[in-house]
Amino acid sequence: MSKLIGYSTVVLVLAALGVAIASLVFNILVFNKINEDPVVEISSTLTSIPSTAAPDDGCPDYTNPADVSDDPKWKEAADRLIANVDRSVDPCQEFYDFSCGKYIQNTDLAGQTRKSTFDETQYVINLGLADYFDSKALKDLTDVEKYQKNFLTMCYADAQTDGSDKDVRKTKWTDLSKDLNADLGFPLFGKPAVPKTTDDLFGAMGSMERKYTGGPLMTSYVTADYKNSLKHALYINQPALHFTRDYFVKPQYIDKLQGYAIDIRHLLLSYADSMGVTIDHTFCAGVDALDHKACAQQVAEWAVQMETSLAMSSWPGTELRNYKQQYTAFDDLDNLDSHFNKLNLGSYVKGLNAMAKDAKLTEFKVVLSEPNYFSALNGQFDSGHITLNDYTNYLAIHFLMDNAGEYGIDIPSADAPAVHARDSRRKNGEKKFEKYITRRGHGARKITRRPLNSKGLALTVEDEIRxxxxxxxxxxxxxxxxxxxxxxxxxxxxxxxxxxxxxxxIISEFGGMLDTLDWIDKDSLAKAHKKSENLIQNYLWPDSVFGLDFNDFTTINAYHINYASFLDNAGLTTYWDALKTMKAALMKTEQWDIVTKPGDRTNFLQSPATVNAWYQPERNSITIPFGIVNPPFYSLVYPQNYNYGGLGGVCGHELTHGYDDEGTQFNEIGELAGCDFTHCSILDDDSRFGFVDMAQCVVQQFNSQCCPLKKGNVRCVNGETTQGENIADIGGQQAAYRAYHKYISDKGSAEKRLPGLESFTPDQIFWITYGGTWCMKLTDERLARQLMTDVHSPSSCRVDQVMQDIPQFGQDFLCKRGTPMYPVDDDRCKVWVGF
Structure with a gap:
């Protein structure tokens, strides 16, 4: 380490829980026995909230009671919207502030950097699951549910341990140390490196990623072969860095890196103190042999510098949207290794898949997603200025970073005492190190799942833990x-x-939108229609995993065979045993058990209990988990303007991803199509140029209007970085609106008005619901970070700027032409529509 240059400077909506009477109260996911059926209902109820909205909303009073619904569930839907809407704001000027103003005013961040409707809905689902398992005896559960209850029991017990007790902390560090030293070693603390050659090192990296999910130098995932959807392939990619790449390469984030180094120093000192070991000072140049804090700081700075060098060798996400350039396939591991004389990627693949050292690659392809990164990494190894011990230490440090927090090891600073683990969990939104599983991603678009931050949502410490x-x-x-x-x-x-x-x-109406385009030729239009006609539609849960009968557990039990240790917790004596068993079972079930199986375009990818939705271009599939089919997005008993405005917009958004700059590279079965030497596309060149013009309008609009900050240190959305998501927002909400009108046409009559919101038309409720799904409060620092690093625009932009480009909004709210939300035609972008 001393040979390196020193690094010295280096989405159920609930209004905010907390102080306001108008806040929504969690009384959700109540489990009730249904007759003699052992299945119980996980449902939601809302404590009615009196309207706090101002009486003067700029809309005419509506007094015909025959047109107002008296359904109590519609009153419930209205109350949800009323709790968010600020009627003192002109919706034609700032629609986000109108639809979310009360939410923002009444939300207490409770020390966190953000809260949103997504966070709150996920919390409610998690709380309902915790309540269910806590209310059930093992004998009343299916095998898969026994796995879960036993895991949760171990997790709860671990959370009750006293993190301020030195012996407890030592025991936990010892548990991690045993596996670390057996798999890798830790020269920094006197444990010799287990890998003796770079070939061994790469084998160990693959093995540890298979067992613990982490990949500090590179990462892998299994998904459909971009060129043959009947098969899977193993993709090897650049690493999922601890921070997004910008944090490492842009000067304005130096303070973040300095804080990162301090956190690593605390990690090393806590490990050393608990284990009764000291850092080998040969890794610290010019530091007094007795100054362990200074040595730990130097090692920590080296580790951050090391990750910075990897970030500099990595490519930014904006440059990784051409999938032809990300497909370099190998079906022979020796051939793979011959391209990088120092990397031993064949050993990495064998470690990932637990293959024998002399095994041949015969059943699946290996695809390098970013060969230029691996060329740079090869050069780093070839230079010889980083030793095998250095690489071993780097991997070991990241192993501790990834697992210490999950195992409940509090990392106190050098001058602050440890706290009880139950109190430490109060900091669960402020963990020093983000766990690898939440940043590695799944599939071509690296779809990730945002971890739940329950601080400020839970009413008790126990509910935070659960x-x-x-x-x-x-x-x-x-x-x-x-x-x-x-x-x-x-x-x-x-x-x-x-x-x-x-x-x-929605799919039908999106097809009608395509037919209005004047820049797409006949053949390209036919291919575009073919994509939607052949779209795989994963709704709410995967039949292939759950089976067709929820009283027959054969399919679900077979799917979870890798988790069978949790049936009676066989061999699981500590929570660390439970965690690492979970991690290994995940990797085997979702990666290594499918890599040699035929391609499956119905792969659901993530949990049905997730509040999210996604589109997979390599499968041409849309997935809508049950988790997001809840308020504020949807309810079966709510009016359809509410459902189409909320969930319909989500579905339209994901559908439109099949027609963004990434999705148009793949055909109707999820294979790269129409490839020439520079790119792939279902569009011919002239049509592609028309698409680029459309996309560029969105890029320029978001860049020029400087959403959302307009004062102080002005920061704006990066239109280039966020174009895919912005296009999906605009195109998707238009499709949802048209689909709602198709529903009304098929129904033959308009929907009634909502009680308490009588002055708003059904169409206006559609838009208000959409705006409400994006209610979010966050700190200026968190907003600035999102603007710099996220492919999604901030919520206010995802509402206000989307409304600008959909003229039906301005017409429905009787806005004057030229107002911000209803600009003249020349000032709006026509996204996947011709007029």
């Missing part, structure tokens, strides 16, 4: 909690039928 443990379980056993959640929803079949009809309408 919902946090459920969240960990969703991370590492995604379809277990998903199965329990879906099985206990008595309305599941009715909801699935309704959502299926909704998405059918």
């Amino acid at each position: 919902t946090g443990c459920v969240d960990t379980m969703i991370d590492y056993m995604p379809f277990g909690p998903g199965y329990t959640y879906v099985r206990n929803r008595a309305d599941r079949d009715d909801v699935r039928k309704d959502v299926t009809t909704m998405i059918k309408n």
Whole structure:
């Protein structure tokens, strides 16, 4: 380490829990026995909130009671919207502030950097799952549910341990140390490196990623072969860095890196103090042999510098949207190794898949997603200025970073005492090190799952612990909690039928939008229609995993065979045993057990209990988990303007991803199509130029309007970085609006008005619901970070700027032409529509 240059400077909406009377109260996911059926209902109820909205909303009073619904569930839907809407704001000027103003005013961040409707809905699902398992005896559960209850029992018990007790901390560090030293070694603390050659090192990296999910120098994932959807391939990619790449390469984030180094120093000192060991000072140049803090600081700075060098060798996400350039395939590991004389990637693949050292690659391809990164990494190894011990130490430090927090090891600073683990969990949104599983991503678009931050949502420490443990379980056993959640929803079949009809309408209307385009030729239009006609539609839960009968557990039990240790916790004596068993089972179930199997375009990818949705270009599939089919996005008993405005917009957004700059590279079965030497596309060149013009309009609009900050240190959305998501927002919400009108046309009559919101038309409620799904409060620092690093625009932009480009919004709210939300035609972008 001393040979390196020193690094010295280096989305159910609930209004905010807390102080306001108008806040929504959690009284959700109540589990009730249904007759003699062992299945119980996971449902939601809302404590009615009196309207706090100002009486003067700029809309005419509406007094015809015959046109106002008296359904109590519609009153419930209205109350949800009323709790967010600030009627003192002109919706034609700032629609986000109108639809979310009360939410923002009444939300207490409770020391966190953000809260949103997504966070709150996920919390409610997690709390319902925790309540379910806590209320059930093992004998009353299916095998897969026994796995979950036993894991949660171990997680709860671990959370009750006293982190301020030195012996407890030592025991936990010892547990991690045993596996670390057996797999890798830790020269920094006198434990010789287990790898004796670079070939051994790469084998160890693959093995540790298979067992613990982390990949500090590179990462892998299994998904459909971009060129043959009938097969899977193993993709090896540049690493998922601890911070997004910008943090390492842009000067304005120096303070973040300095704080990162301090956190690593505290980690090393805590490990050393608990284990009774000292740092080998040969890794610290010019530091007094007795100054362990200074030595730890130097090692920590070296580790951050090391990761910075990897970041500099990595490519930014904006440059990784051409999938032809990310497909370099190998079907022979020797051939793979011959391209990088120092990397031994063949050994890495064998370690990942637990293959014998002399095994040949015969059943699947290996694809390098970013060869230039591996060329740079090869040069780093070839230079010889970083030793094998250095690489071993780097991997070991990241192993501790990834696992210490999950195992409940509090990392106190040098001058602050440790605290009880139950109190430490109060900091669960402020963990020093983000766990690898939440940043590695799945599939071509590297779809990630945001971890739950329950601080400020939970009313008690115990509920923080319980919902946090459920969240960990969703991370590492995604379809277990998903199965329990879906099985206990008595309305599941009715909801699935309704959502299926909704998405059918959205797909149909999006096709009608395509037919209005004047820049797409006949053949390209036919290919575009073929994509939507052949779209795989994963609704709410995967039949292939859950089976077709929720009273037959054969399929779900077989799917989770790798988790069988949790049936009676066989061999699991510590929570660390439980965690690492979960991690290894996840990797085997979702990666290594499928890599040699035929391609499956219906792969659900993540848990049905997740509040999210996604599109997979390499499968041409849209996935709508049951988790997001809840308020504020949807309810089976709410009016359809609410459902189409909320969930319909989500579905339209994901559908439109099939037609963004990434999605158009793949055809109707998820294979790269129309490839020439520079790119792939379902569009011919002239049509592609028309697409680029459309996209560039969106890029320029977002760049020029400087959303959302307009004062102080002005920061704006990066239109280039966020174009894919912005296009999906605009195109998707237009498709949803048209689909809602198709529903009304098929129904033959307009919907009634909402009680308490009588002055708003059904169409206006559609838009208000959309705006409400994006309610979010966050600190200026968190907002600035999102603007610099996220492919998604901030919520206010995802509402206000989307409304600008959909003229039906301005017409429905009777806005004057030229107002911000209803600009003249020359000032709006026509996204996947010709007029």
